[in-house]
Amino acid sequence: MTELAKLTWPEARARFDADLVVLLPIGSTEPHGPHLPLDTDVTIAAAQTRAAAAELARAGVATLVLPALPYGVTYYPDGFEGRVTLRTGTLWAVLDNIVESLEEQGVRRVVFSNAHLEPAHVQVLRGVAMDHAERTQEKAQVLFPDNTRRRWAATLGAEFQSGDCHAGRYETSLALAADAAHVRSAEARALAPVAIDLLAKMKQGVRSFEDAGAAEAYCGDPAAASAAEGHELVAALARMIVESVREAWPELFAPG
Numbered sequence: 001m002t003e004l005a006k007l008t009w010p011e012a013r014a015r016f017d018a019d020l021v022v023l024l025p026i027g028s029t030e031p032h033g034p035h036l037p038l039d040t041d042v043t044i045a046a047a048q049t050r051a052a053a054a055e056l057a058r059a060g061v062a063t064l065v066l067p068a069l070p071y072g073v074t075y076y077p078d079g080f081e082g083r084v085t086l087r088t089g090t091l092w093a094v095l096d097n098i099v100e101s102l103e104e105q106g107v108r109r110v111v112f113s114n115a116h117l118e119p120a121h122v123q124v125l126r127g128v129a130m131d132h133a134e135r136t137q138e139k140a141q142v143l144f145p146d147n148t149r150r151r152w153a154a155t156l157g158a159e160f161q162s163g164d165c166h167a168g169r170y171e172t173s174l175a176l177a178a179d180a181a182h183v184r185s186a187e188a189r190a191l192a193p194v195a196i197d198l199l200a201k202m203k204q205g206v207r208s209f210e211d212a213g214a215a216e217a218y219c220g221d222p223a224a225a226s227a228a229e230g231h232e233l234v235a236a237l238a239r240m241i242v243e244s245v246r247e248a249w250p251e252l253f254a255p256g
Helices: 009-015 040-058 088-104 119-131 158-162 169-182 185-190 198-204 227-248
Strands: 021-026 063-065 109-114 141-143
Touching (some): 021 040, 021 088, 040 169, 040 227, 088 119, 109 119, 109 227, 119 141, 141 227, 169 185
Parallel strands (some): 109 141
């Protein structure tokens, strides 16, 4: 895996071309219960991106990983300290600017690798991808492998599919796999499961974790998390990205 931030500009120039797949990890800075750090979504985004980039490289695809974007649209943790949010228009402009900057340097294939699941945030990513849906000589195509879509959600376990997964078993397992040193494991093991039917609450118009019943900024069952499950989830998220790239740009893959 090659990271843009670790290259010199001549090294970057040598890699930038129309066949390069550039992956942008996208996370957030927000509360994740009393047991996970504020950068949990950034950690997950980086882990799934690294794993996908490695798998793409093994398949003969040239890849480059951008520095992770650590901020998103983050309104649901309102009332809990540590939330840093962008407005929807700001996030849209930032993502547009990143794509346009890459376009100016010859890049024509960009992938958003997202780990922050707030609906308004996901809607922005979908919109930017739709605005960059076609690859031309001058313009880049943006893929957004969206794990909230049914096809991919079905690969990520029952808690994820239920929607009660913010800092629960799903995200805590991923954090244990990718950044165990910063998981407060004793606190996680002591937490009782919290079932709030978050997806239904969102559809009803609830706009914060606190109002939905997540009194400590988590839902699901963090005590049931494990690093082993986390590694399996990282692999599943990486497969989602790789398969999306393969479907969009099959010509990049080495025969066989």
